[in-house]
Structure formats: structure tokens, C-alpha cells
Amino acid sequence: MKYSLRQLEIFLATAHHENLTLAAKELAMSQSAASESLKTLEQQFDIQLFDRAGKSLKLNELGQALRVKAEALINQAKALENDFRLHTDIGDIKVGASLSIGNYLAVNIVAQFMGENPQATVSLEVENMTAIVHKVKNFTLDIGLIEGEINDADIDTQFWRKDELVAFCSPNHPLAQRGTLTEADLLNAQWILREPGSGTRQTFDWAMRGILPELSIAIELQHTEAIKRAVEANLGVGCLSKITLEDAFKRGTLVPLAVPSRNFERNLYFILHKDKYISAGIEKWLALCQSPEYVNP
Structure with a gap:
């Protein structure tokens, strides 16, 4: 075999950090040794894995393709080493x-x-x-x-x-006494939602298809607790996973709102x-x- 697992570790650490100094530090070796090992790996197979610009190393197309296979091989090697050392113990x-x-x-x-x-x-x-x-x-x-x-x-x-989203508001919100949202209520509400790219927002947007462009989205936040605090402050209506709201519903600091016209299951x-x-x-x-x-x- 013309390559070693150590060479693959150096290749992967360099790909992760895009910097040989940081890769060598992670692997507890000198930068010169890491550089020489990476150079030898490329020379052995007459290939180039990185595009070099000063001290920065960027994986090229070949490097990207081989990285996945190298990661898989290193993971299997580590698991095998662990099995040798600990039999079936968990690492x-x-x-x-x-x-x-x-x-x-x-x-x-x-x-x-x-x-x-x-x-x-x-x-x-x-x-x-x-x-x-x-x-x-x-x-x-x-x-x-x-x-x-x-x-x-x-x-x-x-x-x-399984999971589901639940719409909710402050006990002091006008909708709290009604407990159910109509289509008109959905359009009139000031929504406080998770940011695009989150799974919760993906489910909400899908459930609101057909009227989504007409909704009034007042605030987008990355954290569930921030949304709950904003709704508690009566800044609008929220929609989050049921698992994040159960304690607040029990305490009465937030009130669930049924939305029979929309499917929030996921x-x-x-x-x-x-x-x-x-x-x-x-x-x-x-x-x-x-x-x-x-x-x-």
C-alpha cells in the first residue's frame, strides 16, 4: 500500500483547517513533518489535492472527491482500533x-x-x-x-x-380567550418565527402554503427561548414545536391556539x-x- 493512515489524517486535518500549521498542531506534529507527508502523498500518485495561495490551502475538485472516501476509511480504522483495544466497548x-x-x-x-x-x-x-x-x-x-x-x-x-408545531400567544393577547385561529386571524396576526433554514420554519412555511406571502412576519429569531419571551411580552403570535412549549403551557405563561385549517404535523x-x-x-x-x-x- 503506497499511503498510510497517518498521511490520510494529515490530508483530512489540512482540508478541515485549510492551514498546515493548524493541521500539524491538531495532530501534535511539526509543520515541516506535516508538509513533507502531504507532499509525499501527492508525489506518490502524481496528483494535487489542494490549490495553494500563500499559506492558505483550498481543496480542489479531486481533493473534495477523495476527502469523503478518506473520512470513511479513517472512521472505520478508528472503530477497528477501538474494537481491538476495548472489544465492543463504546468510544x-x-x-x-x-x-x-x-x-x-x-x-x-x-x-x-x-x-x-x-x-x-x-x-x-x-x-x-x-x-x-x-x-x-x-x-x-x-x-x-x-x-x-x-x-x-x-x-x-x-x-x-412524530412531532407537531403549535401556535401560541400571551394570556393577555386578544386571541387568548378565543383559543382558535381562523384564516383571517392567521393573516391579521403579527408572527414571531424561527429564522429561514431551521426545520421549524420549514414546517411552518409548508403549513402556511397558499397564504404565506400575505402573512405579517414581525420578528425572526434563531432561538426558541427568545421567541417565547417575545410572545410572553405580547409582541405577537408564535409557532414552535410542542416539545418546547409544554412547560410554558402548564405554567400558564403562554396559551396554545388551535389552527384547524392548517396541518402542523411533522x-x-x-x-x-x-x-x-x-x-x-x-x-x-x-x-x-x-x-x-x-x-x-
């Missing part, structure tokens, strides 16, 4: 979750997973759906939990559980890169997420 897994899932579901799952697997380490990143998909696609995350629909040839999407999904090696840790994570307490709470 580190990197999970990404879109905001509603990350803040209201995933934290409890992480706690239970680590309680059941004390040797495991789980890192959790919480961002909007677009960011999570990007990081799964680039192997920065092992698995993602998202709230919206995607169509990407590199991503394997698996159904997880699915939550697992996403993995189609070339991702499914380690023992990922298998156990999926099994825990699919247990009745998280699928049918």
Missing part, C-alpha cells in the same frame, strides 16, 4: 441536534446514554438544521437529529418520531453520511433514541 461519538431537539430532547438522551455507558464520551452540538446537515456531510459530526426534510445524495435519512429524523461507518456507539445511540420513552413520551 467517543459526536452528535448534532437542531435547536428544538437539542435543547428539549437530546440533553436527556445524552445523560442517559452516558449513565448507561460510563466509558463513553458524547459531544453534543446544537445548531439550526442547515448547520447540522453541513457538519454531518463533512464528517464533523457522526450523527444528526433534525426537524425538517432534506434531499441530499450524500445523506442517509431515517425516520425517528417528522423528526436521524441523519448520517451514507458512507459513515456505524460503530457500536452509534448503534447504541440509535437504539436508545428509539426506545418508547423518547419515541412515545
Whole structure:
């Protein structure tokens, strides 16, 4: 074999940082050694993986194509090494979750997973759906939990559980006493919504098809809690996942509003890169997420 796993690690770290100094630092080696290893890899196969501009290294088309395969191979090699060392013990897994899932579901799952697997380490990143998909696609995350629909040839999407959005307002809002929104109410309301690119906004826009351009969207915010606070302050009407609102409804700080003319049901999904090696840790994570307490709470 004309290449080593170490050369692939250097290639991938350089592709991630687009800088040899940072790549070498990540791998605890000298910059000169990293540079020489990368140069040797390219010379061995008479190829160029990066476009070089000063100290910046940008993956070219060939580098982009080979990066995915190199990531998959390194992941499998790490899993094999872990199996050699720990038999079937679970190592580190990197999970990404879109905001509603990350803040209201995933934290409890992480706690239970680590309680059941004390040797495991789980890192959790919480961002909007677009960011999570990007990081799964680039192997920065092992698995993602998202709230919206995607169509990407590199991503394997698996159904997880049902969810639904709920419209809501402040107890002091004029609509609070009525409890149900008509089509006219939808058009007259001042909406406080998640930003475009989020799974929640995708579902809301789909549910409002036909009248979406006519809606009055007063505020767009990236964080669920900020939307809840704005609605509590009587600045408008919101629409978020039911899982994010249950406590506020119980306390009476927010009031649910039925919208019989619109369908706010949606699915939550697992996403993995189609070339991702499914380690023992990922298998156990999926099994825990699919247990009745998280699928049918």
C-alpha cells in the first residue's frame, strides 16, 4: 500500500483547517513533518489535492472527491482500533441536534446514554438544521437529529418520531380567550418565527402554503427561548414545536391556539453520511433514541 493512515489524517486535518500549521498542531506534529507527508502523498500518485495561495490551502475538485472516501476509511480504522483495544466497548461519538431537539430532547438522551455507558464520551452540538446537515456531510459530526426534510445524495435519512408545531400567544393577547385561529386571524396576526433554514420554519412555511406571502412576519429569531419571551411580552403570535412549549403551557405563561385549517404535523429524523461507518456507539445511540420513552413520551 503506497499511503498510510497517518498521511490520510494529515490530508483530512489540512482540508478541515485549510492551514498546515493548524493541521500539524491538531495532530501534535511539526509543520515541516506535516508538509513533507502531504507532499509525499501527492508525489506518490502524481496528483494535487489542494490549490495553494500563500499559506492558505483550498481543496480542489479531486481533493473534495477523495476527502469523503478518506473520512470513511479513517472512521472505520478508528472503530477497528477501538474494537481491538476495548472489544465492543463504546468510544467517543459526536452528535448534532437542531435547536428544538437539542435543547428539549437530546440533553436527556445524552445523560442517559452516558449513565448507561460510563466509558463513553458524547459531544453534543446544537445548531439550526442547515448547520447540522453541513457538519454531518463533512464528517464533523457522526450523527444528526433534525426537524425538517432534506434531499441530499450524500445523506442517509431515517425516520425517528412524530412531532407537531403549535401556535401560541400571551394570556393577555386578544386571541387568548378565543383559543382558535381562523384564516383571517392567521393573516391579521403579527408572527414571531424561527429564522429561514431551521426545520421549524420549514414546517411552518409548508403549513402556511397558499397564504404565506400575505402573512405579517414581525420578528425572526434563531432561538426558541427568545421567541417565547417575545410572545410572553405580547409582541405577537408564535409557532414552535410542542416539545418546547409544554412547560410554558402548564405554567400558564403562554396559551396554545388551535389552527384547524392548517396541518402542523411533522417528522423528526436521524441523519448520517451514507458512507459513515456505524460503530457500536452509534448503534447504541440509535437504539436508545428509539426506545418508547423518547419515541412515545
